[in-house]
Amino acid sequence: MTTETHETDAIIIGAGPCGLFAVFELGLLGLKTHLVDILDRSGGQCAELYPEKPIYDIPAIPMCTGQELTDRLMEQIKAFDPVFHFQEMAEGLTKLDDGRWELTTDQGTKIVAHVIVIAAGGGSFVPKKPHLDGLAEYEDTSVFYAVRKIDAFAGKRIVIAGGGDSALDWALNLQPVAEKVTLVHHRDGFRAAPASVDAMHALVDAGKMEFKIAQLAGVNGDGTNMTSVRVKSKTDGESDIPADALLPFFGLTMKLGPIAEFGLNLNENLIPVDTEKFETSIPSIFAIGDINTYPGKLKLILSGFHEAALMSQAAFLVCRPGERLRFQYTTSSSDLQKKLGVR
Amino acid sequence: MKVHVTDLEGNTKEIEGTIGWTLMEVIRDGGVSIKAECGGACACATCHVYVADEWMDQTGERTEEEEDMIDLALDVQDGSRLACQIELTEALDGLQVTLARDAVL
Numbered sequence: 001m002t003t004e005t006h007e008t009d010a011i012i013i014g015a016g017p018c019g020l021f022a023v024f025e026l027g028l029l030g031l032k033t034h035l036v037d038i039l040d041r042s043g044g045q046c047a048e049l050y051p052e053k054p055i056y057d058i059p060a061i062p063m064c065t066g067q068e069l070t071d072r073l074m075e076q077i078k079a080f081d082p083v084f085h086f087q088e089m090a091e092g093l094t095k096l097d098d099g100r101w102e103l104t105t106d107q108g109t110k111i112v113a114h115v116i117v118i119a120a121g122g123g124s125f126v127p128k129k130p131h132l133d134g135l136a137e138y139e140d141t142s143v144f145y146a147v148r149k150i151d152a153f154a155g156k157r158i159v160i161a162g163g164g165d166s167a168l169d170w171a172l173n174l175q176p177v178a179e180k181v182t183l184v185h186h187r188d189g190f191r192a193a194p195a196s197v198d199a200m201h202a203l204v205d206a207g208k209m210e211f212k213i214a215q216l217a218g219v220n221g222d223g224t225n226m227t228s229v230r231v232k233s234k235t236d237g238e239s240d241i242p243a244d245a246l247l248p249f250f251g252l253t254m255k256l257g258p259i260a261e262f263g264l265n266l267n268e269n270l271i272p273v274d275t276e277k278f279e280t281s282i283p284s285i286f287a288i289g290d291i292n293t294y295p296g297k298l299k300l301i302l303s304g305f306h307e308a309a310l311m312s313q314a315a316f317l318v319c320r321p322g323e324r325l326r327f328q329y330t331t332s333s334s335d336l337q338k339k340l341g342v343r
Numbered sequence: 344m345k346v347h348v349t350d351l352e353g354n355t356k357e358i359e360g361t362i363g364w365t366l367m368e369v370i371r372d373g374g375v376s377i378k379a380e381c382g383g384a385c386a387c388a389t390c391h392v393y394v395a396d397e398w399m400d401q402t403g404e405r406t407e408e409e410e411d412m413i414d415l416a417l418d419v420q421d422g423s424r425l426a427c428q429i430e431l432t433e434a435l436d437g438l439q440v441t442l443a444r445d446a447v448l
Contacts, residue, residue, distance in 0.1 A: 045380075045381070049380065049381045049384070049386045049387055050381060053384050053386060122380055128415070128445065129416065131417055131418065131444050131445075131448075132415055162414065162415075163414035164414055164415065185414070186414075186419045187410075187414075187419075189410065189421050191411035191412075191414045195358045213420060215418065250388075250415050250416070250417060250445075251387065251388070251415040253378070253380065253387075253389060253445070254378075254380055299382070327352070
């Protein structure tokens with residue numbers, strides 16, 4: 001937990017393409033930014049869902065991948081020196097007496113700013129949880145969606161479920177310290193890297209790991225400690241695997257999360273905004289990109305870029321009351337070129 | 344053409360389909376809640392549906408890319424498909440599918 005309080009002009013919730021471009025548009029107006037994102041890197045859905053998939057509808061870029069778009073935006077905003085708070089979830093929002101906002105993250109970071117820009121896409125990426133009765137009772141004691149310390153699993157009997165890189169990598173990394181690792185996957189094929197799959201099969205052949213073609217069917221225990229994981233297989237039916245820990249790795253899904261508690265008007269988990277300022281029902285809180293809604297809204301990256309530009313004009317007037325907003329072009333303005341670091 | 348979509352509560356809705364659209368697009372457009380987080384890029388598994396047994400021949404096999412994404416799906420069954428990977432054709436008129444929990448929750 002950190003207790004440091006940062007001060008800035010704008011806090012951007014979400015470091016996806018629209019959040020990143022908001023850094024650019026706010027930066028041109030001389031506004032400083034901090035970004036908060038639950039992922040461990042920038043790019044949002046572009047980085048998490050389709051880093052390798054092609055995008056064809058970014059103006060003037062005939063084709064780029066999700067990762068390339070992210071990389072280009074990071075390069076474009078570099079001069080503005082944004083501060084990123086990765087692997088943190090925006091949790092609490094309080095209005096201060098001086099009219100500014102204080103945002104608190106789940107890691108205890110506090111950031112004070114004049115405006116909040118919600119660019120949270122489809123919400124926070126959170127682990128997809130198996131639909132098993134009683135699973136929640138064992139979360140954080142026996143059921144984990146991430147491994148923070150390998151040592152915590154020393155001597156444990158572990159069931160790992162899934163067929164991607166996370167499942168295979170953790171099966172391989174935990175095997176040396178665990179008493180037993182059982183990998184449970186619904187088929188013989190894997191989406192994980194072939195080298196990891198080969199390494200897993202080698203351990204199984206050597207009797208050092210179990211692999212079961214099955215799916216999770218339940219968890220058993222006394223309500224505090226899990227004792228076994230129930231699995232079902234097409235060929236053998238249901239069976240219990242004695243286990244101290246269960247690690248399900250079924251990727252991430254998006255949930256709106258604590259933003260829903262900010263007091264904003266919501267419409268089916270989207271945030272209604274006006275189309276002049278892209279401001280929410282609460283003054284000085286803006287929403288851009290996939291998370292907002294207005295008549296005619298299209299969930300396109302290019303729409304989010306436009307929204308970022310208009311939002312920034314309104315945000316400037318909140319951050320710099322009394323100052324004149326000067327409209328300039330990057331092509332001709334030496335002031336803007338200085339801000340961009342090209343002059 | 345029509346498709347019949349059953350939700351988690353067991354209610355079935357008849358939706359007007361359009362040939363050439365994907366099943367995911369038709370469900371989304373038809374007012375049935377489906378997450379489809381990646382928007383149809385076969386990059387997540389949140390448009391997971393179960394194709395009724397009698398329709399599995401007509402909907403065909405999962406592609407390898409789809410098979411890989413189904414690794415992220417929960418409660419996989421023989422009829423598990425990603426709705427974004429089923430393109431509607433004349434032969435699929437009357438198609439029956441049930442939404443999987445991870446396509447909604």
